[in-house]
Amino acid sequence: MNWLVPRLLIAALAVALGTFVGSWAGNWSSLPMLGELLGAASGVGALVLADALRGHRLIQWLRGSQQGGAPRDSGLWGELGYRIERAIRERDKALAREQGQLQQFLSAIEASPNGVLMLDEHDQIVWCNRVAGDHFSLDPIRDLRQRITNLVRYPAFVSYLQAGQYAEPLLLANARGRATLSVIVRAYGEGMRLVLSLDVTERERAESMRRDFVANVSHEIRTPLTVLTGFIETMSSLPLTEAERKRVLTLMDQQTQRMLSLVSDLLTLATLEGSPRPAPDRWVALDALLLRVGSDGQALSAGRHRIRVQQDTQVELAGIEAELLSAVANLVTNAVRYTPDGGEIEVGWRALGDGGGELSVSDTGPGIAREHLPRLTERFYRVDGSRSRETGGTGLGLSIVKHVVQRHGGELQIQSEPGKGSKFRLLLPAVRVRSRNGEAEVGVEAAMPESGGGD
Known part of the structure; x- marks a missing residue:
C-alpha cells in the first residue's frame, strides 16, 4: 500500500495545478469558473492519460511471451507489474516442477518390464511405453490418439476390453509370433482405462x-x-x-x-x-578321469565296439570330480548304447587357443536329425522313445551333462547328421584348465592313442 499516499498526493496536485492554470486562463478570458473547471478536468485527464500509457505497456507485456521483466514504472503500475511478474514466475516454476515429476514418472514406467497403455473414454491411445509398443506392435509416437481396437485386433483382446469384466487377467497366446502375454485392464478417472501387459512366455514354458x-x-x-x-x-x-x-x-x-x-x-x-558353482581351486586329473571312463565304457560294450580314449594329456580341470566323471560317462554310455556293434567310439581332449579346452565323445552311430538337436538336453526327451527304453536309458543323461558343464562355466555343443554319427563337445573355460605343472594350457591339439577294445 506504499503507492496509495503518493498517488493521492499526485492526483490532488494535478487537480490543484489544473485549477490554478484554469483560473488564470479564466481571468484572462473573463470566465473564471469555467476556466477552473476546465483546468481541473485537464489535470485529471493528464493523470488518466499517464495511467493509460502505463497500463498499455503492462498489457503489451502480458500479451507477449513474458520472457523479459515487466515494465518498471513507479507507483501503482510498478507495484502491479511486479506482483504479476512474480506470480507468473512462480507459476512457471510450479509447472516446471510438475513437468519434471511427470517426466520422471513416465521414465519410471518406461523402464518397467511391463507394458503400459493409457486409453481415454473412446479407447484411443493417450500414452504408450516402449514395452507395450513391442508387445502389441505399436508405435508409441505415431499411434497416439488412434483407437486401440483398430490396431490390436486379437479377437480375445477386443472381447475382453469391451466386456468390462477385468477381475481375471487375459492370456494372449501366439502374440508377436510365439510369445504369450498376460493382459490386465484397470478402469480409472472418467471412462479412462489402463492396460498392463507382461510377457509370460518363459513362465508358461517353465x-x-x-x-x-x-x-x-x-x-x-x-x-x-x-x-x-x-x-x-x-x-x-x-x-x-x-x-x-x-x-x-x-x-x-x-x-x-x-x-x-x-x-x-x-x-x-x-x-x-x-548347489552353488564348483570352486575354481579344486583340481582334478583328467588322465585318471578318462581312464575310469574308458574302463566303464569297455565293460558296458563287452567288446562290441572299438573304443579309443586319449591318454597322457597332462591336464587338470578345476571342478568337482564326481560331476565331471558323470558328464563324460553319460556321453560314453549313450555312445555305447546307440552305436551298432562293430562301431567306433572316441573320447578325446583338445586344448583351445584361448586357454580353454574341449572334451569330446564321438561315435559312428546312426546320427540324429537336425530338428531334434535343440531339444536333446530336455528332460525325458527322446528321439526314439521305444528304442531308448530298450537300451535302458532314463532320458535324463544329456540334461545332467548340460547342467554339469554349465555349472563349470562351459558349454555343451552337439554335432550330428543321420548316417554320419554324432560328436558331443564339452567346452571348458581357461580358468578351469591347466597343465599338470600348474601352467595354463596352450592351444595344441594332441594325438589320440587307443586304450584298448576290439571289434
Missing part, C-alpha cells in the same frame, strides 16, 4: 515343462512298477518251474534297476540345480 516333467516321471516309474506288480502276482498265483522263476526274478531285477537309475538321475539333477 510351467509346461514342469507339467511334462511330472507326467514323464509318473509314467517312467509307473511302467516298471506295473511290470513288477504283474510278476509278483504271477509268482504268487502260478506254480513256476525253477527256470521260469529265475527268468521272472531276472526281469524283476532289471525293472528295479531301471527305477533305481531313474531315481538316481533325478536326485543328481536336483543336486546340480540346487
Whole structure:
C-alpha cells in the first residue's frame, strides 16, 4: 500500500495545478469558473492519460511471451507489474516442477518390464511405453490418439476390453509370433482405462515343462512298477518251474534297476540345480578321469565296439570330480548304447587357443536329425522313445551333462547328421584348465592313442 499516499498526493496536485492554470486562463478570458473547471478536468485527464500509457505497456507485456521483466514504472503500475511478474514466475516454476515429476514418472514406467497403455473414454491411445509398443506392435509416437481396437485386433483382446469384466487377467497366446502375454485392464478417472501387459512366455514354458516333467516321471516309474506288480502276482498265483522263476526274478531285477537309475538321475539333477558353482581351486586329473571312463565304457560294450580314449594329456580341470566323471560317462554310455556293434567310439581332449579346452565323445552311430538337436538336453526327451527304453536309458543323461558343464562355466555343443554319427563337445573355460605343472594350457591339439577294445 506504499503507492496509495503518493498517488493521492499526485492526483490532488494535478487537480490543484489544473485549477490554478484554469483560473488564470479564466481571468484572462473573463470566465473564471469555467476556466477552473476546465483546468481541473485537464489535470485529471493528464493523470488518466499517464495511467493509460502505463497500463498499455503492462498489457503489451502480458500479451507477449513474458520472457523479459515487466515494465518498471513507479507507483501503482510498478507495484502491479511486479506482483504479476512474480506470480507468473512462480507459476512457471510450479509447472516446471510438475513437468519434471511427470517426466520422471513416465521414465519410471518406461523402464518397467511391463507394458503400459493409457486409453481415454473412446479407447484411443493417450500414452504408450516402449514395452507395450513391442508387445502389441505399436508405435508409441505415431499411434497416439488412434483407437486401440483398430490396431490390436486379437479377437480375445477386443472381447475382453469391451466386456468390462477385468477381475481375471487375459492370456494372449501366439502374440508377436510365439510369445504369450498376460493382459490386465484397470478402469480409472472418467471412462479412462489402463492396460498392463507382461510377457509370460518363459513362465508358461517353465510351467509346461514342469507339467511334462511330472507326467514323464509318473509314467517312467509307473511302467516298471506295473511290470513288477504283474510278476509278483504271477509268482504268487502260478506254480513256476525253477527256470521260469529265475527268468521272472531276472526281469524283476532289471525293472528295479531301471527305477533305481531313474531315481538316481533325478536326485543328481536336483543336486546340480540346487548347489552353488564348483570352486575354481579344486583340481582334478583328467588322465585318471578318462581312464575310469574308458574302463566303464569297455565293460558296458563287452567288446562290441572299438573304443579309443586319449591318454597322457597332462591336464587338470578345476571342478568337482564326481560331476565331471558323470558328464563324460553319460556321453560314453549313450555312445555305447546307440552305436551298432562293430562301431567306433572316441573320447578325446583338445586344448583351445584361448586357454580353454574341449572334451569330446564321438561315435559312428546312426546320427540324429537336425530338428531334434535343440531339444536333446530336455528332460525325458527322446528321439526314439521305444528304442531308448530298450537300451535302458532314463532320458535324463544329456540334461545332467548340460547342467554339469554349465555349472563349470562351459558349454555343451552337439554335432550330428543321420548316417554320419554324432560328436558331443564339452567346452571348458581357461580358468578351469591347466597343465599338470600348474601352467595354463596352450592351444595344441594332441594325438589320440587307443586304450584298448576290439571289434
